[in-house]
Amino acid sequence: MTFRFQPNSQPTHSxxxxxxxxxxxxxxxxxxxxxIVGIVVGCAAVLFNYAIAGWSYLTTGYMDYTAVATASYRPxxxxxxxxxxxLIIVPVISALIYGPMIHRHAPxxxxxxxxEVMLAVKRKGGRIPGVVALVKILASALTxxxxxxxxxxxxIVQVGAxxxxxxxxxxxxxxxxxxxxxxAGSGAGIAATFHAPLAGAIFAxxxxxxxxxxxxxxYIVISSVMxxxxxxxxxxxxxxxxxxVSLDLGSEVNLVWVALVGLLAGLAGMLFSKLLYGxxxxxxxxxxxxxxxxxxxxxxxxxxxxxxxGLALYAFPLMYxxxxxxxxxxxxxxxTIPMLLLLMCARMIYTSLTIGxxxxxxxxxxxxxxxxxxxxxxxxxxxxxxxxxxxVFGVIGMGAxxxxxxxxxxxxxxxxxxxxxQYALMLPLMLAxxxxxxxxxxxxxxxxxxxxxxxxxxxxxxPVSHTVVGERRAKDLMNPSPARVRVxxxxxxxxxxxxxxGVQSFPVIDDxxxxxxxxSITQIFEWRSSGGNTDSPVGDLPLTQxxxxxxxxxxxxxxxxxxxxxxxxxxxxxxSQKLTGWIRAKDVVDMLYRQQRKAIDQQRSExxxxxxxxxxxxxxxxx
Numbered sequence: 001m002t003f004r005f006q007p008n009s010q011p012t013h014s015x016x017x018x019x020x021x022x023x024x025x026x027x028x029x030x031x032x033x034x035x036i037v038g039i040v041v042g043c044a045a046v047l048f049n050y051a052i053a054g055w056s057y058l059t060t061g062y063m064d065y066t067a068v069a070t071a072s073y074r075p076x077x078x079x080x081x082x083x084x085x086x087l088i089i090v091p092v093i094s095a096l097i098y099g100p101m102i103h104r105h106a107p108x109x110x111x112x113x114x115x116e117v118m119l120a121v122k123r124k125g126g127r128i129p130g131v132v133a134l135v136k137i138l139a140s141a142l143t144x145x146x147x148x149x150x151x152x153x154x155x156i157v158q159v160g161a162x163x164x165x166x167x168x169x170x171x172x173x174x175x176x177x178x179x180x181x182x183x184a185g186s187g188a189g190i191a192a193t194f195h196a197p198l199a200g201a202i203f204a205x206x207x208x209x210x211x212x213x214x215x216x217x218x219y220i221v222i223s224s225v226m227x228x229x230x231x232x233x234x235x236x237x238x239x240x241x242x243x244x245v246s247l248d249l250g251s252e253v254n255l256v257w258v259a260l261v262g263l264l265a266g267l268a269g270m271l272f273s274k275l276l277y278g279x280x281x282x283x284x285x286x287x288x289x290x291x292x293x294x295x296x297x298x299x300x301x302x303x304x305x306x307x308x309x310g311l312a313l314y315a316f317p318l319m320y321x322x323x324x325x326x327x328x329x330x331x332x333x334x335x336t337i338p339m340l341l342l343l344m345c346a347r348m349i350y351t352s353l354t355i356g357x358x359x360x361x362x363x364x365x366x367x368x369x370x371x372x373x374x375x376x377x378x379x380x381x382x383x384x385x386x387x388x389x390x391x392v393f394g395v396i397g398m399g400a401x402x403x404x405x406x407x408x409x410x411x412x413x414x415x416x417x418x419x420x421x422q423y424a425l426m427l428p429l430m431l432a433x434x435x436x437x438x439x440x441x442x443x444x445x446x447x448x449x450x451x452x453x454x455x456x457x458x459x460x461x462x463p464v465s466h467t468v469v470g471e472r473r474a475k476d477l478m479n480p481s482p483a484r485v486r487v488x489x490x491x492x493x494x495x496x497x498x499x500x501x502g503v504q505s506f507p508v509i510d511d512x513x514x515x516x517x518x519x520s521i522t523q524i525f526e527w528r529s530s531g532g533n534t535d536s537p538v539g540d541l542p543l544t545q546x547x548x549x550x551x552x553x554x555x556x557x558x559x560x561x562x563x564x565x566x567x568x569x570x571x572x573x574x575x576s577q578k579l580t581g582w583i584r585a586k587d588v589v590d591m592l593y594r595q596q597r598k599a600i601d602q603q604r605s606e607x608x609x610x611x612x613x614x615x616x617x618x619x620x621x622x623x
Contacts, residue, residue: 023171023173023177024173024174024176024177027215030177030180030219031218031219031222033167033171033181034180034181034184034219034220034222034223035222035223035226036167037160037163037164037167037181037184037185037188037223038184038188038191038222038223038224038225038226038227038230039226039227039230040163040167041156041159041160041163041164041185041188041189041192041223041227042188042191042192042226042227042228042229042230042231043230044133044137044156044159044160044163044189045156045159045160045188045189045192045193045227045230045231046192046230046231046234046235047137048137048140048141048152048155048156048159049152049193049235051137051138051141051145052140052141052144052145052152052321052322053145054141054145055094055141055142055145055146056144056145056146056321057078058145059086059090059093059094059145059146059147060077060078060086060087060090060320061076061077061078061079061080062075062078064321064324064325065147065317065320065321066317066318066319066320066321066323066324066325066326067325069317069318069320070317070318071316071317071318071339071342073317074087074314074317084314084317085314087147087310087313087314087317087320088307088310088311088313088314089310090146090147090310090313091146091147091148091306091307091309091310091313092303092306092307092310093146094142094143094145094146094147094148094306095142095143095146095302095303095305095306095357095358095359096300096303097142098138098139098142098143098302098359098360099299099300099301099302099303099358100299101135101138101139102135102139102299102358102360103297103298103299104299105131105135106129106131106132106135106136108128108129108132108158109132109135109136109139109140109158109360110358110359110360111154111355111358111359111360111452112150112151112154112155112355112361112362112363112364112449112452113136113154113155113157113158113360113362114154114157114158114207114208114362114364114449115449115450115452115453116128116158117157117158117161117182117186117208118207118208118210118449118450118453119453119458120161120165120182121179121182121183121208121209123458125175125178125179126165126168126175126178126179126181126182127165127169127178128158128161128162128165128166128182129162129166130162130163130165130166132158132159132162133158133159133162133163133166136155136158136159136162136360137155137159139155139360140152140154140155140360140361142360143354143359143360143361144321144322144361145321147309147310147313147320147321148309148321148354148359148361149319149320149321149322149323149347149350149351149353149354149361149366150322150351150354150355150359150360150361150362150363150365150366151322151361151362151363151364151365151366152193152322152361152362152365153189153190153193153194153362153364153365154361154362154363154364155360155361155362156189156190156192156193157186157189157190157208157362158189159185159189160184160185160186160187160188160189160227161182161183161185161186161189161208162185163185164178164181164182164183164184164185164186164223165178165181165182165185167181168181168182179209180216180219180220182208183204183205183208183209183216183220184204184219184220184222184223184224185223186200186203186204186208187200187201187202187203187204187205187208187220187221187223187224187227188200188223188224188226188227189227190203190204190224190415191223191224191225191227191228191231192227192228192230192231193231194240194415194418194419195228195231195232195235195237195238195239195240195418195419196228196240196414196415196418196419197221197224197225197227197228197418198221198224198414198418199411199414199415199417199418199419200220200224200227200228201217201220201221201224202410202411202414203408203411203415204220204224205217205220206408206410206411207406207408207411207449239418239419239420239421240324240419240420241324241327241328241331241419241420242328242420242421243328243331243332243391243420243421243422245389245391246422246424247389247391247392247395247422247424247425248392248424248425249388249392249424249425249427249428250386250387250388254386254388254428255428255431257378257382257385257386257393258393258396258428258431258432259431259432259435260378261374261375261378261379261393261396261397261400261432262396262400262431262432262433262434262435262436263435263436263439264374264378264397265370265371265374265375265396265397265398265400265401265404265432265436266400266401266403266404266432266435266436266437266438266439266440267404267439268344268370268371268374268401268404269367269370269371269400269401269402269403269404269405269406269436269440269448270404270405270439270440270443270444271348272348272351272352272363272366272367272370272401272405272448273405273444273447273448273451274444275348275349275352276348276351276352276355276356276363276448277451277452277455278352279349279352279353279356280352280355280356282356283305283353283356283357284356287301287304287305290304301357301358302357302358302359304357305353305356305357305358306357308353309350309353309354309357312349312350312353313350316346316350318343318346319346319347319350322365323347323369324365326343326369327368327369327372327373330343330369330372330373330376330394331372331376331391331394331395332391333376333380333390333391335373335376336380337377337380337381340373340374340376340377340380341373341374341377343369343373344369344370344373344374344377347366347369347370347373348366348370351363351366363405363448364402364406367401367402367405367406367448368398368401368402368416370401371394371397371398371399371400371401371402372394372395372397372398373394373397374397374401375393375394375395375396375397375398375400375401376390376391376393376394376397378390378393378397379391379392379393379394392425392428395416395420395422395425395429396425396428396429396432397432398416398420399412399413399415399416399429399432399433399436400412400432400433400435400436401436402415402416403432403433403434403436403437403440404436404437404439404440405440405447405448406447406448406449407437407440407441407447408447409430409433409434409437412429412433412436413426413429413430413433416429417429471554472554473550473551473552473553473554474548474549474550474551474552474554474557474571474581474583475550475551475571475580475581476554477554477557477583477587477588477591478550478571478580478581478582478583479581479582479583479584479587480581480582481506481507481570481579481581481582482501482503482506482582483497483501483503483506484509485497485506485507485508485509485519485538486508486509486510486511486538487508487509487510487516487537487538487539488537488538488539489537489538490534490535490536490537490538491524491527491532491533491534491535491536491537491538491540491541492534492535494506494519494524494538495524495534498521503567503568503584504520504521504522504567504568505518505519505520505521505567505568506518506519506568507547507568507570507579507582508538508539508543509578509579512578513578513579514576514577514578514579515547515570515572515577515578515579516539516543517543517544517545518543518544518545518546518547518568518569518570519538519541519543520544520567523541523542523543523544524541527541546560546569546570547569547570547571547572548560548569548570548571548572548583549571549572549573549574550571550572550573550574550580550581551574552571557569557583557588558588561585561588567584567585567586568582568583568584568585569582569583570582571583
């Protein structure tokens with residue numbers, strides 16, 4: 001007798017769905033998943049930092065070239081002993097690798113990454129392709145380690161978000177849970193990069209989710225803490241910007257100068273945001289002209305501009321990479337006021353060139369650099385008057401510059417305090433940050449993150465989006481037409497269709513599918529009352545012309561349904577005027593009802609162990 005193996009008839013997907021249901025409905029299990037995300041993202045952050053240092057060591061001979069270079073001294077290659085001219089070709093070699101990689105495998109990995117995460121959360125249900133994580137790590141390591149003047153936080157935020165999204169999608173979790181995992185991964189990335197777990201959690205809520213709930217905060221904190229633990233195991237517990245002294249503002253009278261520094265740093269952060277996208281526009285225009293003559297592939301754009309970046313780095317090597325040693329020297333008084341202002345302007349230009357040419361890196365750290373140099377310059381100017389360490393205003397300037405660019409005040413305060421360890425400066429930081437945010441809101445309508453999306457037409461949040469129907473268009477509200485009535489059909493046939501379907505109006509089309517008008521039971525009744533024959537074609541009726549195009553706003557549709565008493569509205573293509581769909585008042589009401597029921601069911605599902613125990617025993621007593 002032959003025995004054959006019979007595979008389990010239970011599909012694998014059903015097991016995954018069972019696990020997904022358990023994870024999504026039990027807070028403890030989901031918190032465990034968030035912890036796993038934090039551990040994975042923490043390991044990715046460690047890998048990312050080592051990748052940057054490794055590529056920098058291979059190309060320059062140093063883990064961080066700015067730790068040994070000065071404004072006028074360019075050390076030769078660390079172990080190959082090349083003359084400093086190698087600075088010109090390093091960005092080109094790097095761009096020749098990451099340019100095609102981004103273009104072919106993950107175009108969203110281009111630039112600073114955080115806007116793409118915000119868009120995924122708001123418009124795509126948190127779904128980010130897993131390949132983005134790998135491409136972003138490699139491309140950003142090549143960009144920054146190869147001389148690109150960019151930060152590490154934007155890439156690791158996108159990497160963390162992609163890893164969280166991938167875990168949620170592979171586990172078949174619902175959209176709401178996937179979005180939380182994306183935010184948890186983003187916060188974990190900030191926590192591991194800046195040694196700032198609380199700031200990472202607040203960043204995820206303030207910038208990524210743009211909403212605060214106690215439950216989401218708890219999940220994200222778990223992820224951020226785990227990522228910080230992993231980072232501490234490899235890099236120690238010292239602050240990222242370790243000044244080795246405790247700074248103090250002194251008298252509260254000095255808050256006047258804090259307000260001034262906050263104002264100037266906020267304007268600098270806002271100016272950097274404008275310059276970033278202005279340079280990008282110029283570079284795109286030049287590249288389009290170059291491509292029209294040389295017919296180069298788009299993937300070579302970073303390599304083309306990397307030549308100019310290399311020349312710029314040869315002229316001013318202190319702009320190589322993220323530049324944390326230079327920033328620390330600026331805070332500790334190693335540079336004069338003219339040099340500090342030169343460093344500030346150079347960072348704006350070099351970062352704009354790096355991001356605008358298609359490099360992969362963040363703008364968070366460059367913004368902090370800009371604030372540190374400007375604040376330190378102001379501190380040196382005010383030192384004879386206030387007798388305060390210039391570093392105090394340098395630290396305050398870091399937070400204010402970021403707040404002016406990103407308009408995330410809570411993140412700005414917490415991340416500066418955690419990454420510098422200067423908790424005594426929290427009060428002046430709060431004042432400077434609020435002033436910077438106020439200045440930014442007065443002059444601009446978008447942040448350094450949302451501006452990138454706005455220029456593409458991706459508006460994340462408007463007052464309309466908070467209404468019942470939100471920003472839905474006619475194409476989002478329409479359904480297939482209940483029947484296709486042609487102009488040559490007899491009126492008697494229409495009457496039969498109305499009786500069978502219970503629908504009181506139909507769109508009428510010609511032989512080519514073009515919308516002609518709408519026929520209603522009222523028109524037919526009036527036609528018969530005036531002696532009309534039901535054997536006549538529908539085209540003989542006085543059809544109404546109530547239609548909307550597919551892109552029409554929902555407010556127009558609601559107004560038509562309210563004012564004209566229509567039970568149905570035809571949806572037509574804006575160019576061909578062909579019938580594409582049909583909107584009934586009943587369908588709109590049904591959609592609103594489904595949304596309401598979904599919200600009620602979600603509210604009821606959010607129980608606790610205590611409430612479940614209470615309900616169980618209450619039912620037992622009733623029996």
